[in-house]
Amino acid sequence: MTTLSLALLSLGNRRLTAMLSIFAIALSVTLFLGVERMRIGAKESFTNTISGTDLIVGARAGNVQLLLYSVFRIGNATSNVSMQSIEAIAARDDVAWVVPISLGDSHRGYRVMGTSNDYFEHYRYGKKLPLQFADGHRFDDLFDVVVGAEVAQKLGYRIGTEIIISHGIGAIGGEKHENTPFRISGILKPTGTPVDRTVHISLGGFEAMHFGWGDSSLFSGFQPDGDQLRELDLQPSSVTAALVGTKTRFAIFQVQRFVNEFPGEPLTAVLPGVALQELWSILGVAETALTAVSAMVVVTAILGMMTMILSTLNERRREIAILRSIGAHTGTVFSLLVLEAGILAAGGIVLGTGLLYGALFAVNPWIEQNYGLYLAIEAPSLYEVKLLISILLIALLVGTLPGLRAYRQSLVDGMSVRG
Amino acid sequence: MSSGASAGRQSKEHEDPGSEALLRLEGLEFRWPGRDGFSLAVGSFTLAHGEKLFLMGPSGSGKSTLLNLICGIMAPHSGKVLIDGTDIAGLRPSQADRLRADRLGIIFQQFNLLPYGSLLQNVLLPLQFSSARRRRASANGPPEDEARRLLERLGLQVDLHARGVTRLSIGQQQRVAVARAMIGNPSLIIADEPTSALDADSRDEFLKLLFEEVERARAGLIFVSHDRSLASAFDRCTNIDAIVSTSVPGAA
Numbered sequence: 258m259t260t261l262s263l264a265l266l267s268l269g270n271r272r273l274t275a276m277l278s279i280f281a282i283a284l285s286v287t288l289f290l291g292v293e294r295m296r297i298g299a300k301e302s303f304t305n306t307i308s309g310t311d312l313i314v315g316a317r318a319g320n321v322q323l324l325l326y327s328v329f330r331i332g333n334a335t336s337n338v339s340m341q342s343i344e345a346i347a348a349r350d351d352v353a354w355v356v357p358i359s360l361g362d363s364h365r366g367y368r369v370m371g372t373s374n375d376y377f378e379h380y381r382y383g384k385k386l387p388l389q390f391a392d393g394h395r396f397d398d399l400f401d402v403v404v405g406a407e408v409a410q411k412l413g414y415r416i417g418t419e420i421i422i423s424h425g426i427g428a429i430g431g432e433k434h435e436n437t438p439f440r441i442s443g444i445l446k447p448t449g450t451p452v453d454r455t456v457h458i459s460l461g462g463f464e465a466m467h468f469g470w471g472d473s474s475l476f477s478g479f480q481p482d483g484d485q486l487r488e489l490d491l492q493p494s495s496v497t498a499a500l501v502g503t504k505t506r507f508a509i510f511q512v513q514r515f516v517n518e519f520p521g522e523p524l525t526a527v528l529p530g531v532a533l534q535e536l537w538s539i540l541g542v543a544e545t546a547l548t549a550v551s552a553m554v555v556v557t558a559i560l561g562m563m564t565m566i567l568s569t570l571n572e573r574r575r576e577i578a579i580l581r582s583i584g585a586h587t588g589t590v591f592s593l594l595v596l597e598a599g600i601l602a603a604g605g606i607v608l609g610t611g612l613l614y615g616a617l618f619a620v621n622p623w624i625e626q627n628y629g630l631y632l633a634i635e636a637p638s639l640y641e642v643k644l645l646i647s648i649l650l651i652a653l654l655v656g657t658l659p660g661l662r663a664y665r666q667s668l669v670d671g672m673s674v675r676g
Numbered sequence: 677m678s679s680g681a682s683a684g685r686q687s688k689e690h691e692d693p694g695s696e697a698l699l700r701l702e703g704l705e706f707r708w709p710g711r712d713g714f715s716l717a718v719g720s721f722t723l724a725h726g727e728k729l730f731l732m733g734p735s736g737s738g739k740s741t742l743l744n745l746i747c748g749i750m751a752p753h754s755g756k757v758l759i760d761g762t763d764i765a766g767l768r769p770s771q772a773d774r775l776r777a778d779r780l781g782i783i784f785q786q787f788n789l790l791p792y793g794s795l796l797q798n799v800l801l802p803l804q805f806s807s808a809r810r811r812r813a814s815a816n817g818p819p820e821d822e823a824r825r826l827l828e829r830l831g832l833q834v835d836l837h838a839r840g841v842t843r844l845s846i847g848q849q850q851r852v853a854v855a856r857a858m859i860g861n862p863s864l865i866i867a868d869e870p871t872s873a874l875d876a877d878s879r880d881e882f883l884k885l886l887f888e889e890v891e892r893a894r895a896g897l898i899f900v901s902h903d904r905s906l907a908s909a910f911d912r913c914t915n916i917d918a919i920v921s922t923s924v925p926g927a928a
Binding site: 259263266267269270575576579580581582583584585586587588589671672 | 740743744747749750769770773774776777778780782784787788789790791792793797801802804805806856868
């Protein structure tokens with residue numbers, strides 16, 4: 258028998274506590290790796306909330322502010338962008354497409370966004386994934402609505418459901434655009450982006466429900482009905498922001514400079530990737546906190562293991578005295594205990610990694626379905642392998658404490674155990 | 677020449693009178709650490725090759741300390757413990773461990789066996805710590821065969837060998853301990869009250885089997901007990917007080 262098999266047999270003799278220690282370490286490892294995967298998945302997903310769009314153009318604002326209201330529907334634009342400016346940008350040779358968006362209204366707590374059908378064409382998320390319809394189609398009619406997956410699911414909407422949009426963005430209160438009911442024409446598949454929580458209407462529809470607002474005609478009693486509004490061929494004079502695609506990568510910076518120096522009005526153009534990174538770095542504190550907590554859980558599990566090993570030392574003095582009597586070195590006694598810690602930790606690491614993959618296979622479709630978060634099921638990364646090796650090394654280091662104790666005990670006890 | 681002062685550094689091939697003895701203690705002194713520590717001294721003691729010694733001693737007589745000193749687990753402050761001419765007290769701890777693994781077989785009063793090993797695993801255990809002993813145990817085929825032969829001679833049937841030791845009776849456990857002490861033919865067997873937990877019948881049986889094995893291996897035996905009735909079977913009977921003088925300053 259080698260020292261390793263001795264340690265294994267000895268642990269086998271205490272299999273219940275050994276299994277519990279392994280299990281505790283395994284769970285902590287699963288949590289730690291799981292958090293790590295989630296963190297990377299979330300970051301990946303977040304920084305790819307919008308992809309395929311080269312620039313976001315809005316009224317002069319900070320990068321993050323523009324990103325927040327145009328992509329995350331958080332906060333409001335300070336002012337609008339006139340349609341002339343949008344057209345000037347669209348007219349450039351190096352611009353492939355421009356999708357204007359209008360924000361400002363809401364429906365039962367969800368933001369309403371006016372845009373064109375091009376949005377469904379050009380908006381990309383994740384690894385340049387296009388928006389897909391779970392049901393229905395794009396805007397055909399002035400009062401067609403396309404809702405995101407979460408809106409449809411939470412509010413129980415189906416194709417054909419009629420909805421009323423509120424003016425402003427409060428969940429409650431605000432005047433309602435009651436004379437212009439909208440009808441759901443399409444429901445999008447989950448994306449894990451703010452698109453899921455957005456109610457999309459056409460720019461024309463956006464104009465139609467505000468028709469007459471802003472001047473005194475609201476109170477003049479003229480309330481056009483849907484068909485009258487359809488006749489009017491409404492086009493907005495200004496929008497909140499626009500998504501811009503350029504023809505070449507090089508053109509991005511030319512267009513950005515063009516927008517930022519636009520003479521007509523103060524505008525800002527941001528590269529979404531850069532702004533998303535900037536925003537993520539603000540959220541990074543939470544990320545670090547999460548990692549720290551799961552690391553603490555691993556440390557707790559390792560300390561639990563050490564406590565377990567230490568608590569068995571007294572009842573194992575006889576075992577150690579026997580080994581000494583047949584010629585085991587005190588060093589062997591020490592390494593036996595350290596090895597034991599190593600075996601428990603290695604067992605926990607292997608089991609924990611197995612649990613992680615089991616969990617990933619089990620819940621991945623569900624997470625993707627519900628949160629649009631795609632966690633790649635791939636072999637552990639070099640970083641994760643390094644983490645696991647560190648856990649093993651920490652366990653071995655911690656194992657030296659019972660090791661040293663047993664070593665000193667064996668020197669005092671010799672071959673005879675008293676008490 | 678007769679002082680034996682250089683015996684510790686000489687192998688037994690040299691014609692040193694000190695090496696004639698299997699075990700020789702010379703001017704041993706040991707003190708437990710602490711202010712009113714117990715101290716122990718041995719003037720001179722010799723055990724011949726193949727000699728079976730009955731060592732009688734009550735508990736508290738310094739018996740455990742003496743055995744730990746002979747086995748090289750504790751180091752004396754002065755003096756020599758020559759085993760086949762090698763001073764185990766003068767060796768580095770790891771070398772002392774090696775010498776113990778090579779030359780000694782030890783049987784305790786009780787709980788000799790690792791509870792998680794099978795009979796065979798327990799018997800083979802000493803071979804892990806000594807290649808010399810492994811070689812000797814492999815002289816007639818694999819060491820497992822040697823272990824089985826030993827166990828069978830000691831009355832432990834083949835069907836038990838792969839089983840765990842916890843379900844054996846105490847008498848059976850003590851016989852497994854004999855097999856473990858004897859495997860690979862050590863030259864000195866130290867048995868520390870091995871029969872005190874046995875009833876009269878199994879005690880006599882145990883002693884008979886132990887003697888057979890010790891004689892077969894031509895090993896020396898130090899048998900510690902306070903059961904005088906056993907003494908007559910041995911070559912020599914000594915009271916521990918005759919070898920060892922102890923003092924407990926604090927209790928005086």
